[in-house]
Amino acid sequence: xxxxxxxxxxxxxxxxxxxxxxxxxxxxxxxxxxxxxxxxxxxxxxxxxxxxxxxxxxxxxxxxxxxxxxxxxxxxxxxxxxxxxxxxxxxxxxxxxxxxxxxxxxxxxxxxxxxxxxxxxxxxxxxxxxxxxxxxxxxxxxxxxxxxxxxxxxxxxxxxxxxxxxxxxxxxxxxxxxxxxxxxxxxxxxxxxxxxxxxxxxxxxxxx
Amino acid sequence: xxxxxxxxxxxxxxxxxxxxxxxxxxxxxxxxxxxxxxxxxxxxxxxxxxxxxxxxxxxxxxxxxxxxxxxxxxxxxxxxxxxxxxxxxxxxxxxxxxxxxxxxxxxxxxxxxxxxxxxxxxxxxxxxxxxxxxxxxxxxxxxxxxxxxxxxxxxxxxxxxxxxxxxxxxxxxxxxxxxxxxxxxxxxxxxxxxxxxxxxxxxxxxxx
Amino acid sequence: xxxxxxxxxxxxxxxxxxxxxxxxxxxxxxxxxxxxxxxxxxxxxxxxxxxxxxxxxxxxxxxxxxxxxxxxxxxxxxxxxxxxxxxxxxxxxxxxxxxxxxxxxxxxxxxxxxxxxxxxxxxxxxxxxxxxxxxxxxxxxxxxxxxxxxxxxxxxxxxxxxxxxxxxxxxxxxxxxxxxxxxxxxxxxxxxxxxxxxxxxxxxxxxx
Amino acid sequence: xxxxxxxxxxxxxxxxxxxxxxxxxxxxxxxxxxxxxxxxxxxxxxxxxxxxxxxxxxxxxxxxxxxxxxxxxxxxxxxxxxxxxxxxxxxxxxxxxxxxxxxxxxxxxxxxxxxxxxxxxxxxxxxxxxxxxxxxxxxxxxxxxxxxxxxxxxxxxxxxxxxxxxxxxxxxxxxxxxxxxxxxxxxxxxxxxxxxxxxxxxxxxxxx
Numbered sequence: 001x002x003x004x005x006x007x008x009x010x011x012x013x014x015x016x017x018x019x020x021x022x023x024x025x026x027x028x029x030x031x032x033x034x035x036x037x038x039x040x041x042x043x044x045x046x047x048x049x050x051x052x053x054x055x056x057x058x059x060x061x062x063x064x065x066x067x068x069x070x071x072x073x074x075x076x077x078x079x080x081x082x083x084x085x086x087x088x089x090x091x092x093x094x095x096x097x098x099x100x101x102x103x104x105x106x107x108x109x110x111x112x113x114x115x116x117x118x119x120x121x122x123x124x125x126x127x128x129x130x131x132x133x134x135x136x137x138x139x140x141x142x143x144x145x146x147x148x149x150x151x152x153x154x155x156x157x158x159x160x161x162x163x164x165x166x167x168x169x170x171x172x173x174x175x176x177x178x179x180x181x182x183x184x185x186x187x188x189x190x191x192x193x194x195x196x197x198x199x200x201x202x203x204x205x206x207x208x
Numbered sequence: 209x210x211x212x213x214x215x216x217x218x219x220x221x222x223x224x225x226x227x228x229x230x231x232x233x234x235x236x237x238x239x240x241x242x243x244x245x246x247x248x249x250x251x252x253x254x255x256x257x258x259x260x261x262x263x264x265x266x267x268x269x270x271x272x273x274x275x276x277x278x279x280x281x282x283x284x285x286x287x288x289x290x291x292x293x294x295x296x297x298x299x300x301x302x303x304x305x306x307x308x309x310x311x312x313x314x315x316x317x318x319x320x321x322x323x324x325x326x327x328x329x330x331x332x333x334x335x336x337x338x339x340x341x342x343x344x345x346x347x348x349x350x351x352x353x354x355x356x357x358x359x360x361x362x363x364x365x366x367x368x369x370x371x372x373x374x375x376x377x378x379x380x381x382x383x384x385x386x387x388x389x390x391x392x393x394x395x396x397x398x399x400x401x402x403x404x405x406x407x408x409x410x411x412x413x414x415x416x
Numbered sequence: 417x418x419x420x421x422x423x424x425x426x427x428x429x430x431x432x433x434x435x436x437x438x439x440x441x442x443x444x445x446x447x448x449x450x451x452x453x454x455x456x457x458x459x460x461x462x463x464x465x466x467x468x469x470x471x472x473x474x475x476x477x478x479x480x481x482x483x484x485x486x487x488x489x490x491x492x493x494x495x496x497x498x499x500x501x502x503x504x505x506x507x508x509x510x511x512x513x514x515x516x517x518x519x520x521x522x523x524x525x526x527x528x529x530x531x532x533x534x535x536x537x538x539x540x541x542x543x544x545x546x547x548x549x550x551x552x553x554x555x556x557x558x559x560x561x562x563x564x565x566x567x568x569x570x571x572x573x574x575x576x577x578x579x580x581x582x583x584x585x586x587x588x589x590x591x592x593x594x595x596x597x598x599x600x601x602x603x604x605x606x607x608x609x610x611x612x613x614x615x616x617x618x619x620x621x622x623x624x
Numbered sequence: 625x626x627x628x629x630x631x632x633x634x635x636x637x638x639x640x641x642x643x644x645x646x647x648x649x650x651x652x653x654x655x656x657x658x659x660x661x662x663x664x665x666x667x668x669x670x671x672x673x674x675x676x677x678x679x680x681x682x683x684x685x686x687x688x689x690x691x692x693x694x695x696x697x698x699x700x701x702x703x704x705x706x707x708x709x710x711x712x713x714x715x716x717x718x719x720x721x722x723x724x725x726x727x728x729x730x731x732x733x734x735x736x737x738x739x740x741x742x743x744x745x746x747x748x749x750x751x752x753x754x755x756x757x758x759x760x761x762x763x764x765x766x767x768x769x770x771x772x773x774x775x776x777x778x779x780x781x782x783x784x785x786x787x788x789x790x791x792x793x794x795x796x797x798x799x800x801x802x803x804x805x806x807x808x809x810x811x812x813x814x815x816x817x818x819x820x821x822x823x824x825x826x827x828x829x830x831x832x
Contacts, residue, residue: 004384011248011383012297017290040219078529079543081550082225082367087398089220113494118543119368120398125543127495127534133757133786134497148394156361159290160327162757175219176212182390186356190295190328286737287751289758321702326751335703335742335749341549341578342705370549420800427664427799428713433706456635498641498783503814505636535784536814564810569780575706576743591635592628598806602772606711606744 004185013189017164019203020138025059025066027052028122028144028154030106033092033099034173041089041099045145045173051197052143052171053105060109062204065137067128068108069144069154070100072116079118120153129161139164141200142192143171148179155192165192168200212393221397225372227411228346233267233274235260236330236352236362238314241300241307242381249297249307253353253381259405260351260379261313268317270412273345275336276316277352277362278308280324287326328361337369347372349408350400351379356387363400373400376408420601429605433580435619436554441475441482443468444538444560444570446522449508449515450589457505457515461561461589467613468559468587469521476525478620481553483544484524485560485570486516488532495534536569545577555580557616558608559587564595571608581608584616628809637813641788643827644762649683649690651676652746652768652778654730657716657723658797665713665723669769669797675821676767676795677729684733686828689761691752692732693768693778694724696740703742744777753785763788765824766816767795772803779816789816792824 008014030052033041059066071093077084084090092099108114115128123129132140140163144151151172158165167187174180188194195203216222238260241249267274279301285292292298300307316322323336331337340348348371352359359380366373375395382388396402403411424430446468449457475482487509493500500506508515524530531544539545548556556579558571567588574581583603590596604610611619632638654676657665683690695717701708708714716723732738739752747753756764764787768775775796782789791811798804812818819827 002384004386007384012300013295015294015296017294074529076527078527079531079547081370081543081546082372083399086223086225086367086400087221088223092220111492111494113490115495119546120364121368124365124368125541125546127497127541129753130497130535130541130784130786131495136762138760149398153364156328157332159294160329160332160754162289162754164290176210176215178212179390179394182387183394186387186391190357191291192294282737284735286735287739287755289751289754319700319702321698323703327754333749333751333754335705337545338576338578338705338743338749339703344554346552368546370546418800420802423800428716429711431710431712433710497786498788499815502639502641502783502816503637504639508636536780537784540781540784565814572744572777573748575710576745576748578705580706592626592631594628595806595810598803599810602803602807606773607707608710 008189017193019166020164021207022136023064023139023141023204023207024132024137025055025064025141026122026154027066027068028142028150029069029071030102030144031070031099032101032103034145035103036099039092039099041092043145043173043175048171048173049103049106051168055143055168055171055197055200056106058201058204062207064204064207067113067115068102069115069117069122070102071118072100073118083119120150121157122154123157123161132163137163139166141166141168141204143168145173147172147174148183152183152187155187159191166200166203167192167194168197169194170197216397225401227374228372229415230345231272231347231349231412231415232340232345233263233272233349234330234362235274235276236350236358237277237279238310238352239278239307240309240311242353243311244307247300247307249300251353251381251383256379256381257311257314259376263351263376263379263405263408264314266409266412270415272412272415275321275323276310277323277325277330278310279326280308281326291327328358329365330362331365331369340371345371347374349374349376349412351376353381355380355382356391360391360395363395367399374408374411375400375402376405377402378405424605433609435582436580437623438553439480439555439557439620439623440548440553441471441480441557442538442570443482443484444558444566445485445487446518446560447486447515448517448519450561451519452515455508455515457508459561459589459591464587464589465519465522467584471559471584471587471613471616472522474617474620478623480620480623483529483531484518485531485533485538486518487534488516489534499535536566537573538570539573539577548579553579555582557582557584557620559584561589563588563590564599568599568603571603575607582616582619583608583610584613585610586613632813641817643790644788645831646760647688647763647765647828647831648756648761649679649688649765650746650778651690651692652766652774653693653695654726654768655694655723656725656727658769659727660723663716663723665716667769667797667799672795672797673727673730675792679767679792679795679821679824680730682825682828686831688828688831691737691739692726693739693741693746694726695742696724697742707743744774745781746778747781747785756787761787763790765790765792765828767792769797771796771798772807776807776811779811783815790824790827791816791818792821793818794821
């Protein structure tokens with residue numbers, strides 16, 4: 001079969017985005033639904049949680065702002081629109097559900113922004129793009145769950161809103177390695193830089 | 209390996225969206241760049257073009273509105289933002305380029321809307337959602353190129369904006385069958401119904 | 417001086433929007449900041465509160481959905497962007513402030529949606545348009561505070577998102593009658609129908 | 625009657641926005657419909673056109689990017705939604721209409737962006753915010769027609785998208801001085817800095 005990387009490069013995909021001067025770390029939906037073995041959405045992504053813990057430490061040490069997202073619906077999903085109909089699993093995120101909580105090892109600090117959303121993208125139906133632009137942020141390191149869902153949607157919208165998205169491979173996770181890898185491929189080709197945790201830490205350190 | 213379909217269904221993905229009462233057919237970027245063998249973006253998707261031709265005939269016969277999108281940038285991509293930097297191939301869509309033209313066999317009729325966009329989604333940075341909502345459209349049959357790029361981005365945004373997206377399998381295409389199939393899988397799981405051309409034709413006929 | 421109404425009509429403003437078949441009542445920022453005499457934002461709009469109370473009763477009786485908005489910022493306004501800088505009074509809406517609370521006489525019922533926003537428009541940076549479109553809502557009766565601020569911004573965005581906005585005169589209020597009246601004039605000319613409370617009640621009753 | 629300026633200042637409106645380091649000049653709908661005496665939309669705003677001519681010269685001399693907007697609808701306003709229904713005068717902006725043309729004295733140069741829109745705001749249903757953010761623009765000098773319509777809508781959305789909006793008094797115009805002045809008052813209170821042409825020129829010169 002054709003080598004996909006070579007084929008895409010020849011076609012003019014996979015250009016390089018520059019890492020800007022004011023990054024932030026965007027942690028998408030790292031919540032108990034994906035980490036609790038009793039949850040239908042449990043994805044076996046403890047390794048990615050650990051990566052997020054290290055990235056948050058590095059961001060805070062470097063003075064890089066950290067933003068967390070979660071998913072919150074009113075009872076019955078009255079604010080969930082067609083997405084709530086398409087994915088019955090989303091009832092795990094009705095307000096107050098323990099599956100919507102952040103893990104004890106990855107909690108927002110006072111002064112760190114939590115953006116509650118109803119759709120896959122961290123930007124759709126939220127004021128996040130405005131907050132970031134008003135703060136002069138130009139680059140986003142993006143992590144979280146799931147790679148094929150909310151991470152990809154957020155990376156695409158980050159690009160569209162004018163940010164340079166850098167998706168951190170080890171800090172993303174999905175319930176199966178196939179959609180994880182395939183979506184990292186698509187993102188690298190068309191919407192984001194895909195970097196390792198080590199590269200991400202170095203990029204944050206080099207900001208100051 | 210795990211059966212992905214069974215695994216996803218057990219987790220609560222892949223719910224069913226209802227086909228509404230007022231559909232439209234949204235044809236995403238069926239332009240020469242993907243059909244001209246001399247183009248770097250040529251994708252070998254003549255079969256999907258033929259499917260689009262049949263679907264357009266069926267839509268017009270059933271009185272279902274047809275909307276076309278294309279991609280248009282000002283010279284140098286000054287309105288292309290980070291996307292134009294990430295995908296150098298997009299210079300094929302600078303205003304006036306023959307690669308941005310619709311094929312002779314799939315031309316908009318007078319009175320059919322053409323939405324020119326700068327980003328993957330037919331909705332991002334366009335007034336398409338407003339046009340469709342003001343017209344009472346509730347459901348979108350979505351086709352075009354490429355499955356992993358602008359089709360998927362448009363299907364996701366359609367869902368987020370409150371439409372029921374129905375992606376027509378044979379009428380979408382990509383430069384490689386792997387991202388084509390993988391993205392149809394992701395769409396069916398999380399953001400759209402994936403239907404055959406025959407089902408799409410029947411759904412349009414049943415509207416009246 | 418020129419009669420403004422005649423002049424605008426001759427120029428082609430002030431067309432009529434049709435009241436649709438599925439309305440909702442959108443109550444914008446009817447919160448204590450405008451009703452508590454100790455608040456810097458106190459606007460002397462008790463009469464408009466009373467009108468909202470009657471409209472909510474009529475909506476519930478007619479089965480018309482009621483949506484409430486409020487304004488909520490994280491401490492320091494980190495999610496308030498440029499708007500928080502422009503209007504220092506907005507610190508009244510930091511999370512948990514009593515000035516951001518709904519009055520005891522106009523409380524959302526269980527199952528009624530509350531949309532928390534950071535900008536004037538009920539639609540900007542929220543998922544409200546998606547929620548309403550997915551529910552098939554086509555028309556919005558709009559009330560609240562202030563006429564020249566969040567009511568007008570919401571009416572304009574309602575129009576832009578494809579809804580027919582009907583602003584209820586007596587149920588809107590501002591800290592001074594001049595901007596109240598001038599903004600009702602602008603809205604009637606360019607973006608909304610302006611109706612009386614009685615007309616609004618009749619329109620809701622006629623829906624069923 | 626109460627002095628509005630003192631009353632609003634005491635309430636906490638009218639804070640000051642800082643002029644950033646990367647401004648652009650946004651010229652909203654300076655087109656023949658408002659300048660041609662035969663047009664129903666003619667507004668007697670030749671003085672504001674002259675101010676725009678001087679501002680464009682100053683911007684180009686200072687290396688400040690200039691962006692023009694116009695309004696363009698497909699025949700019948702099929703992409704005009706509820707706005708086209710509300711304002712019958714908008715048929716002046718069907719594609720190809722001479723009333724939608726820029727005046728000979730205020731033409732975009734090659735390489736200057738023209739954003740075609742369907743709604744009052746320069747940002748609604750366009751990719752302008754993305755273009756500006758990707759280019760690092762943080763501040764907008766805003767001019768054009770009409771003050772109470774597209775200028776105000778654009779100023780509000782500029783604020784909401786994270787830009788600092790500076791509206792240039794003499795370079796805006798409306799068909800009547802009353803809505804012109806009242807809307808400048810509202811903008812200064814809640815969404816923008818209102819500056820004179822001289823201040824605007826000095827701000828642009830000081831950028832370099």
